[in-house]
Amino acid sequence: MTLNEIFDNMDWGTAPENDKLALLWIKENNSTFEHFIDGKFTKSKTYFKTKNPANNQFLANIAVGSKSDVNLAVASAIKAQKKWVQIGCHRRSRYLYAIARLMQKHSRLFAVLETIDNGKPIRESRDIDIPLAIRHFYYHAGAAQLMETNLQGYEPIGVCGQIIPWNFPLLMLAWKIAPAIAMGNTVVLKPAEYTSLTAMLFAQICIEANIPKGVINIVTGEGSTGSFIAEHKQINKIAFTGSTEVGRKIRSETAGTGKSLTLELGGKSPYIVFDDADIDSAIEGLVDSIWLNQGQVCCAGSRLLVHETISEQFYVKLRKRMKRLRVGNPLDKSIDMGAIVDRKQLSTISKLVKENGHEGDCFQPNTSMPSKGFYYPPTLITKMEPSADLMQKEIFGPILVSTTFRTPNEAIELANNTKYGLAASIWTENINLALDLVPKIHCGVVWINSVNQFDAAAGFGGRKESGFGREGGSEGLLAYVRPRVQTLPLKAQKRFKKTKYKADSKNYLDKTLKLYVGGKQVRPDSGYSTPIYGPKGFITHVADGNRKDIRNAVEAAHKAITWGKASGHLKAQILFYLAENLDTRSSEFVENIVSTTGISKELAKKEVETSISRLFSYAAWADKFDGLVHNVPIRGVTLAMNEPIGVVGAICPEEHPLLGFISIVGPLIAAGNRCVIIPSAPYPNIAVSFYQILETSDVPAGVINIITGDEGDLIKTLSEHHDVASIWYFGAGKNSGKIEKLSAHSLKRTWVNNHKTRDWINNGEGKEFLRNATDVKNIWIPYGE
Numbered sequence: 001m002t003l004n005e006i007f008d009n010m011d012w013g014t015a016p017e018n019d020k021l022a023l024l025w026i027k028e029n030n031s032t033f034e035h036f037i038d039g040k041f042t043k044s045k046t047y048f049k050t051k052n053p054a055n056n057q058f059l060a061n062i063a064v065g066s067k068s069d070v071n072l073a074v075a076s077a078i079k080a081q082k083k084w085v086q087i088g089c090h091r092r093s094r095y096l097y098a099i100a101r102l103m104q105k106h107s108r109l110f111a112v113l114e115t116i117d118n119g120k121p122i123r124e125s126r127d128i129d130i131p132l133a134i135r136h137f138y139y140h141a142g143a144a145q146l147m148e149t150n151l152q153g154y155e156p157i158g159v160c161g162q163i164i165p166w167n168f169p170l171l172m173l174a175w176k177i178a179p180a181i182a183m184g185n186t187v188v189l190k191p192a193e194y195t196s197l198t199a200m201l202f203a204q205i206c207i208e209a210n211i212p213k214g215v216i217n218i219v220t221g222e223g224s225t226g227s228f229i230a231e232h233k234q235i236n237k238i239a240f241t242g243s244t245e246v247g248r249k250i251r252s253e254t255a256g257t258g259k260s261l262t263l264e265l266g267g268k269s270p271y272i273v274f275d276d277a278d279i280d281s282a283i284e285g286l287v288d289s290i291w292l293n294q295g296q297v298c299c300a301g302s303r304l305l306v307h308e309t310i311s312e313q314f315y316v317k318l319r320k321r322m323k324r325l326r327v328g329n330p331l332d333k334s335i336d337m338g339a340i341v342d343r344k345q346l347s348t349i350s351k352l353v354k355e356n357g358h359e360g361d362c363f364q365p366n367t368s369m370p371s372k373g374f375y376y377p378p379t380l381i382t383k384m385e386p387s388a389d390l391m392q393k394e395i396f397g398p399i400l401v402s403t404t405f406r407t408p409n410e411a412i413e414l415a416n417n418t419k420y421g422l423a424a425s426i427w428t429e430n431i432n433l434a435l436d437l438v439p440k441i442h443c444g445v446v447w448i449n450s451v452n453q454f455d456a457a458a459g460f461g462g463r464k465e466s467g468f469g470r471e472g473g474s475e476g477l478l479a480y481v482r483p484r485v486q487t488l489p490l491k492a493q494k495r496f497k498k499t500k501y502k503a504d505s506k507n508y509l510d511k512t513l514k515l516y517v518g519g520k521q522v523r524p525d526s527g528y529s530t531p532i533y534g535p536k537g538f539i540t541h542v543a544d545g546n547r548k549d550i551r552n553a554v555e556a557a558h559k560a561i562t563w564g565k566a567s568g569h570l571k572a573q574i575l576f577y578l579a580e581n582l583d584t585r586s587s588e589f590v591e592n593i594v595s596t597t598g599i600s601k602e603l604a605k606k607e608v609e610t611s612i613s614r615l616f617s618y619a620a621w622a623d624k625f626d627g628l629v630h631n632v633p634i635r636g637v638t639l640a641m642n643e644p645i646g647v648v649g650a651i652c653p654e655e656h657p658l659l660g661f662i663s664i665v666g667p668l669i670a671a672g673n674r675c676v677i678i679p680s681a682p683y684p685n686i687a688v689s690f691y692q693i694l695e696t697s698d699v700p701a702g703v704i705n706i707i708t709g710d711e712g713d714l715i716k717t718l719s720e721h722h723d724v725a726s727i728w729y730f731g732a733g734k735n736s737g738k739i740e741k742l743s744a745h746s747l748k749r750t751w752v753n754n755h756k757t758r759d760w761i762n763n764g765e766g767k768e769f770l771r772n773a774t775d776v777k778n779i780w781i782p783y784g785e
């Protein structure tokens with residue numbers, strides 16, 4: 001090429017990164033990598049081959065983790081954990097810092113290894129993956145140091161099983177390992193089959209940093225190795241990132257085991273461009289959004305929604321930009337897109353587009369691509385129907401699908417028209433409009449005039465079928481600790497003997513307590529009722545609710561959507577008013593509790609007084625459970641906003657029939673949720689009679705719904721209901737596992753008691769409840785011209 005030609009077309013030349021040292025490192029390890037267990041490399045019986053997707057050449061043999069390898073790793077992690085806690089926060093912090101420093105020292109080797117193993121452009125592994133992974137260890141070295149100050153009353157969970165995908169191999173490892181060990185846990189991590197190399201280099205760094213043996217264990221392998229981890233009885237927590245399908249399976253497998261679980265799953269995130277957006281920036285944003293890592297990104301803005309008035313102009317510019325995207329050798333620093341991770345993934349992408357591309361106008365630039373290796377061109381499919389397969393399915397490749405919208409409301413409807421809820425990107429020069437949209441989009445992260453911003457100081461995670469739990473930031477630390485409380489096995493409350501029920505024929509008054517749905521007392525669909533007996537005999541009848549009643553209650557709760565938008569001040573006033581009205585009728589409640597449960601008047605008084613105080617607490621919290629502004633390294637702010645989860649189903653404890661009910665309803669409504677409550681199984685009449693207080697306290701219809709009936713039947717309908725976002729269970733039936741299993745399909749967030757007691761008087765309120773009543777949304781708002 002002549003100098004004149006270069007000036008004419010302004011094309012960049014190639015700038016290849018040398019992979020010699022990385023290949024040498026592999027060779028020095030005999031091109032074979034073993035599990036890292038108990039501080040040393042442990043031989044395996046079988047191996048699989050890992051290849052470079054850019055040229056399909058063999059890279060190394062990787063050990064396949066068997067059940068006994070996983071057992072060995074877990075045993076080592078258990079042994080190490082006590083000492084890892086005992087060495088204290090400062091010593092742990094120093095170890096994390098040592099890892100960060102060593103990663104920095106080897107950062108170029110990490111970057112090249114990541115690129116040859118995964119196929120992502122070196123520009124990305126060098127400038128995004130590796131620096132962010134290092135940043136995670138720095139941030140969490142600090143989090144370990146401050147644990148005693150910031151997380152008083154919390155303790156580590158124990159041994160954490162961590163299963164990660166292939167799209168950001170080292171970064172996902174850092175996301176998982178850094179917070180876990182910072183908080184005093186030990187880990188057994190499985191990298192993805194396609195991409196284990198950087199985890200192996202990381203293991204060598206752990207040896208160099210003298211990390212105590214057993215604190216970090218890495219078992220490589222296939223999906224089966226992952227399931228040995230997920231199923232392991234002595235693992236206390238599972239953190240998984242990957243497909244929704246496997247996430248659902250893990251939810252189901254871990255149900256009832258008492259393991260805590262966080263799932264970071266797939267997405268189909270909207271990328272919304274308004275007519276007043278800075279179009280050139282929005283187009284560059286798209287390049288970083290859907291063509292980063294060849295679109296193999298869970299939060300990729302894969303659904304482009306463009307304001308109709310600018311759509312044609314926008315698509316013309318976008319196609320022009322796509323023609324200039326370079327696809328090729330990932331080691332070339334001038335390349336925009338590298339290789340797809342594996343032949344299998346490439347054929348999944350190709351098949352999806354081949355079979356469904358006709359659903360819209362499909363554009364692929366005539367990009368030159370290497371003849372060897374697994375490459376796919378950037379693709380844009382416009383004029384899509386919102387319900388089209390490609391608008392709904394996660395493709396996990398460089399395919400952007402698009403449709404248009406006319407009004408902000410239509411944009412919100414389209415954005416939410418997905419089973420996923422991971423991220424969203426909004427482009428407009430009108431910050432008022434952008435901020436108005438933010439709370440209306442059901443997802444965990446929103447980027448305003450920006451995209452794919454990540455940092456260790458900010459939380460990340462989704463809603464709906466994108467999973468639950470947050471990683472990163474202070475919210476991410478909470479996923480690796482639990483409240484330090486003594487719990488004991490739960491005992492069912494006393495059921496009193498049936499006595500003969502005699503209707504008073506002279507003075508007949510039907511005392512049957514109805515259900516409370518949509519702000520009204522309603523008869524149960526079944527037409528049946530159940531008698532409740534106290535120590536002195538028959539007390540009342542309560543309605544026998546069934547699945548139809550649950551569905552009606554969920555529908556009523558859905559209609560009360562404005563409660564989620566009500567101001568903290570309004571919610572506080574209503575909660576204060578509830579407390580005031582309960583106070584006025586406190587003697588009646590004391591008598592009812594005594595006659596129903598048989599406890600002393602003194603204890604019943606204490607229960608009512610605590611209930612009033614608890615309502616005051618949540619009235620106080622309603623306008624004080626603030627979010628945060630995270631300290632991320634951008635010119636801008638990252639807000640962590642506490643949002644209501646939506647419609648929550650909750651099963652009250654058997655004990656403390658009033659206080660248990662209040663302790664659940666209080667935080668749920670203070671946080672803006674609407675709820676369907678199943679009261680104490682043996683003493684439901686106490687909570688049902690609370691409807692009189694609800695009616696006199698201005699609680700909007702549908703915010704609180706109360707359904708009595710057979711717990712087993714009601715739980716099934718609630719857990720399987722796709723419009724219920726979360727379930728809380730504090731009952732005495734052994735239903736925690738059942739709820740977790742039944743809610744696996746819809747991937748609901750659950751909070752269950754695992755058949756353990758709680759001291760409702762002294763430990764029944766506060767932030768633990770409010771955190772379980774909210775989802776954190778991280779909102780990235782860059783500023784400056």
Ligand code: NDP
Binds near residue numbers: 267
């Ligand atoms: P998977 O969900 O299958 O894999 C993620 C991790 O889980 C890997 O380490 C995998 O092991 C492991 N795994 C697989 N099966 C099981 C199991 N039964 N129990 C426990 N662990 C298991 O994702 P894939 O890599 O197969 O990708 C498939 C699709 O998933 C992609 O096309 C994409 O749509 C989505 N995906 C989403 C990601 C996200 O970040 N949200 C990331 C990656 C993929 P192994 O690698 O050995 O199979």
